[in-house]
Amino acid sequence: MKSMMFAVAGVAAILAGAARADDKVTLQLKWVTQAQFAGYYAAKDKGFYKAEGLDVTIKPGGPDVAPEQVLAGGGADVVVDWLPAALAAREKGAPMVNIAQPFKRSGLELTCRADTGIKKPEDLKGRTLGVWFYGNEYPFLNWMGKLKFKTDGSPDGVKVVKQGFNVDPLLQKQADCISTMTYNEYWQVIDAGYKPEQLTVFNYTDEGVATLEDGLYVMEDKLKDPAFVDKMARFVKASMKGWDYARAHPEEVVKIVLDNDSTGAQTEHHQTQMLSEVNKLTAGSDGKLDKDDYERTVKTLLTGGSDPVISKEPTGAYTTAVTDKALGK
Numbered sequence: 001m002k003s004m005m006f007a008v009a010g011v012a013a014i015l016a017g018a019a020r021a022d023d024k025v026t027l028q029l030k031w032v033t034q035a036q037f038a039g040y041y042a043a044k045d046k047g048f049y050k051a052e053g054l055d056v057t058i059k060p061g062g063p064d065v066a067p068e069q070v071l072a073g074g075g076a077d078v079v080v081d082w083l084p085a086a087l088a089a090r091e092k093g094a095p096m097v098n099i100a101q102p103f104k105r106s107g108l109e110l111t112c113r114a115d116t117g118i119k120k121p122e123d124l125k126g127r128t129l130g131v132w133f134y135g136n137e138y139p140f141l142n143w144m145g146k147l148k149f150k151t152d153g154s155p156d157g158v159k160v161v162k163q164g165f166n167v168d169p170l171l172q173k174q175a176d177c178i179s180t181m182t183y184n185e186y187w188q189v190i191d192a193g194y195k196p197e198q199l200t201v202f203n204y205t206d207e208g209v210a211t212l213e214d215g216l217y218v219m220e221d222k223l224k225d226p227a228f229v230d231k232m233a234r235f236v237k238a239s240m241k242g243w244d245y246a247r248a249h250p251e252e253v254v255k256i257v258l259d260n261d262s263t264g265a266q267t268e269h270h271q272t273q274m275l276s277e278v279n280k281l282t283a284g285s286d287g288k289l290d291k292d293d294y295e296r297t298v299k300t301l302l303t304g305g306s307d308p309v310i311s312k313e314p315t316g317a318y319t320t321a322v323t324d325k326a327l328g329k
Helices: 002-019 035-045 067-072 083-091 138-147 185-191 220-224 226-248 250-260 268-282 291-302 321-326
Strands: 023-028 054-059 078-081 096-100 108-113 128-131 159-162 177-181 199-203 215-219
Touching (some): 035 226, 035 250, 035 268, 054 226, 067 078, 078 096, 083 215, 083 291, 096 220, 096 321, 138 291, 185 268, 220 226, 226 321, 250 268
Parallel strands (some): 023 054, 023 078, 128 177
Antiparallel strands (some): 078 215, 096 215, 108 177
């Protein structure tokens, strides 16, 4: 009788342990381990995910990793991506849905050498401009459309150079201006020897053509499961706590990022610069997508030159159900 009681107690303990097992979540980043994703690393390191009953795996990205493909293929539960790429994937049959928007502002810029004489957008006419492609060119094309500049290299327009993910075209004077992010490539130019006064910088937000950047996306069919919505709500809640922590403790969080960089490629100097700028983009965000920002992005993408990234107004591309639950609404 006593042995039976112990057996029952043992089974109960096992079942209780199973009930308490943390829910597994795999997050795919848009790029390599760096301070652009500091909030997620902070949330994991400081136990914020654990406190929400989550066991989170963070997968770095890179030049050969497309978050849209990883998500559609089942390689992650949630991904960090830019809205243009997500909407393009949705239109092509991979229905991604924005569940949260930690980045409140865009960090995309066009950085020019001041010695070219470029001081205002109109001065870009006839210039050679470095532009990122693979979906990142649409804000640029929309901006040029607003300025009525052709992008085919004609005299009354601009010449476009496909820019890699570096600043070489500016440093080697192959281009008058290049694409930069406030938190990354701009500082690479500075570190290469340029002073701020030697540069003219146009911010896409200021020009009215910014699109939403680092948001959190899942596949639409997963949202039919209330348990998945609850899991994502806990994930978003803990992630936003991580971003709050990154703003309050930047020095500590830079070290957390570096500890997670298995390549050893990142430096404390560059990551400190990066987090300082990234924190400006997440400031004031509670994770909820702003409808006006979303609609501005869609409008930009629909009118982005002769080959817009989407051909029609999307439906169902975002939900506030997850952030409402995360925020206790």
